[in-house]
Amino acid sequence: MTEVLPEDWLAAVEALKRDGFDYFDWLGCVDEIGRRECFRIVLVVRNLGGGAEPRMLSCSLPRDHPRIASVAAVFAGAAWHEREVSELFGVDFLGGERRRLLLSPDFEGTPLRKDEVLAARTGMDWPGAKEPGESDAVPGRRRMVPPGVPEPAVWGDRDSSQPAAEPAEVAESAVGGRVRRRRT
Amino acid sequence: MSTSGESHRWIRLIEPACTSCMICARECPSWCISIDSHTEPVEGLPRGARERTRNVLDRFAIDWSLCMYCGICVEECPYDALEWVGALTEPGPSSESLVEEMVQAAVGGHERQEKI
Amino acid sequence: MRWVDWYGDGSLWVLDVALACCTLEFDAAVAIRPEPTAMRAESTALRTEPTALRPEPSVMRPEPFDELKTAPVEGRHTVMERLPALDDRSQVVVVISGTVTDRLAPAVAAIVDGCEQQAGRRPVVISFGACASSGGPYWDSYAVTKGVDQLVGVDAYIPGCPPPPEALSAVLDEIAGRVRS
Numbered sequence: 001m002t003e004v005l006p007e008d009w010l011a012a013v014e015a016l017k018r019d020g021f022d023y024f025d026w027l028g029c030v031d032e033i034g035r036r037e038c039f040r041i042v043l044v045v046r047n048l049g050g051g052a053e054p055r056m057l058s059c060s061l062p063r064d065h066p067r068i069a070s071v072a073a074v075f076a077g078a079a080w081h082e083r084e085v086s087e088l089f090g091v092d093f094l095g096g097e098r099r100r101l102l103l104s105p106d107f108e109g110t111p112l113r114k115d116e117v118l119a120a121r122t123g124m125d126w127p128g129a130k131e132p133g134e135s136d137a138v139p140g141r142r143r144m145v146p147p148g149v150p151e152p153a154v155w156g157d158r159d160s161s162q163p164a165a166e167p168a169e170v171a172e173s174a175v176g177g178r179v180r181r182r183r184t
Numbered sequence: 185m186s187t188s189g190e191s192h193r194w195i196r197l198i199e200p201a202c203t204s205c206m207i208c209a210r211e212c213p214s215w216c217i218s219i220d221s222h223t224e225p226v227e228g229l230p231r232g233a234r235e236r237t238r239n240v241l242d243r244f245a246i247d248w249s250l251c252m253y254c255g256i257c258v259e260e261c262p263y264d265a266l267e268w269v270g271a272l273t274e275p276g277p278s279s280e281s282l283v284e285e286m287v288q289a290a291v292g293g294h295e296r297q298e299k300i
Numbered sequence: 301m302r303w304v305d306w307y308g309d310g311s312l313w314v315l316d317v318a319l320a321c322c323t324l325e326f327d328a329a330v331a332i333r334p335e336p337t338a339m340r341a342e343s344t345a346l347r348t349e350p351t352a353l354r355p356e357p358s359v360m361r362p363e364p365f366d367e368l369k370t371a372p373v374e375g376r377h378t379v380m381e382r383l384p385a386l387d388d389r390s391q392v393v394v395v396i397s398g399t400v401t402d403r404l405a406p407a408v409a410a411i412v413d414g415c416e417q418q419a420g421r422r423p424v425v426i427s428f429g430a431c432a433s434s435g436g437p438y439w440d441s442y443a444v445t446k447g448v449d450q451l452v453g454v455d456a457y458i459p460g461c462p463p464p465p466e467a468l469s470a471v472l473d474e475i476a477g478r479v480r481s
Contacts, residue, residue, distance in 0.1 A: 103443060104402045105374070113444040120440035128210030132203070133223035133239045248459035249433035269468050275458040275471055279434055279447060286340050
């Protein structure tokens with residue numbers, strides 16, 4: 001995998017195509033919150049005739065301003081991949097199409113960001129929240145949260161006198177990681 | 185484990201084996217298992233013994249409109265209280281009708297008929 | 301989308317809204333239909349001598365058909381086959397096979413609406429499989445409608461992921477008032 005700076009992204013893709021890697025395979029995005037404060041854009045191209053290994057390019061974008069050149073002019077097929085990354089992660093592909101691909105026109109949010117919590121799981125009562133020997137919620141008792149939902153101290157039910165959780169803390173807690181929060 | 189011809193068609197609760205441990209409800213990816221239980225003191229202990237309680241299952245229900253027949257509940261149950269059966273889950277006229285109550289007391293003590 | 305003349309005699313017309321994996325079981329149910337002589341109607345005699353089963357619509361043998369466009373959604377129409385002439389005893393069934401995404405939900409509603417307009421009455425709607433019944437394993441997705449009954453009235457819910465083809469055949473036989481001999 002070759003790491004490229006955002007300003008060199010388009011030129012790097014064009015260079016690969018000139019070198020015979022003219023088959024566009026896929027373009028995706030990884031949210032590296034918790035490890036690095038960035039989105040990693042990954043692109044894979046192949047040389048179908050040459051027998052060479054596929055080439056993988058990657059580029060790290062700051063999470064708060066993720067902007068990168070669109071490569072749809074180089075590979076037309078990249079347009080759909082860019083639209084999907086754009087609507088699910090909120091990445092801005094400069095010069096690319098901005099139309100929604102899969103989400104409804106009125107959808108709000110960037111659901112594949114790891115700090116974005118899956119609302120349906122927070123809204124529904126998790127059948128697994130009950131303890132053995134329990135039928136109704138016992139008030140005041142700490143409940144188990146389902147996978148995908150952060151601990152109440154971190155998100156949702158948290159003590160409002162505490163500062164809001166960092167996105168990285170929300171993301172970590174949602175996958176069951178322990179987040180150190182002072183509890184009063 | 186049941187043969188491939190019988191699995192992934194319908195799941196039955198073996199009520200005496202269930203301890204209301206909640207593992208199946210917690211592992212189910214579709215959140216389709218609902219369990220209610222309460223605790224009761226264990227009777228007939230020798231004099232002077234420490235009081236012990238046991239879990240009593242009040243409600244065990246599977247919402248078949250959500251179930252994806254993955255079998256994680258069957259595999260995860262530590263007491264083998266869930267098993268595949270060969271009959272098909274019945275269709276119904278409403279999504280509520282697809283919630284199956286499996287605790288015998290809740291269904292009036294009648295064994296649910298399996299249609300082959 | 302093409303109509304399937306389920307029993308080969310115009311008594312039951314079935315349209316599949318093929319959204320996801322369950323549609324493969326719908327196709328299997330079409331393929332395992334017995335020849336018309338094996339069926340008998342419980343209530344009334346068949347209208348005409350049953351003909352051979354109409355070959356199932358196939359993308360491998362595209363033929364031109366009489367098209368009907370549904371109401372547009374995001375500027376696009378869905379194209380379905382125009383229903384052949386019905387009589388009072390013909391029944392019209394729409395089967396929703398698969399996950400209804402929020403993006404596609406208006407188009408699914410437009411399809412059922414289009415069927416109702418053609419049939420002149422509300423079709424029987426079958427929710428085939430877990431996704432169509434409740435969202436199924438994708439109930440918690442940010443992009444999934446939790447059951448097609450959020451959009452249209454549903455008459456029969458068939459559980460399964462996917463249900464076996466015979467589950468659909470049995471429900472259709474019940475709707476048509478037929479038993480297998």
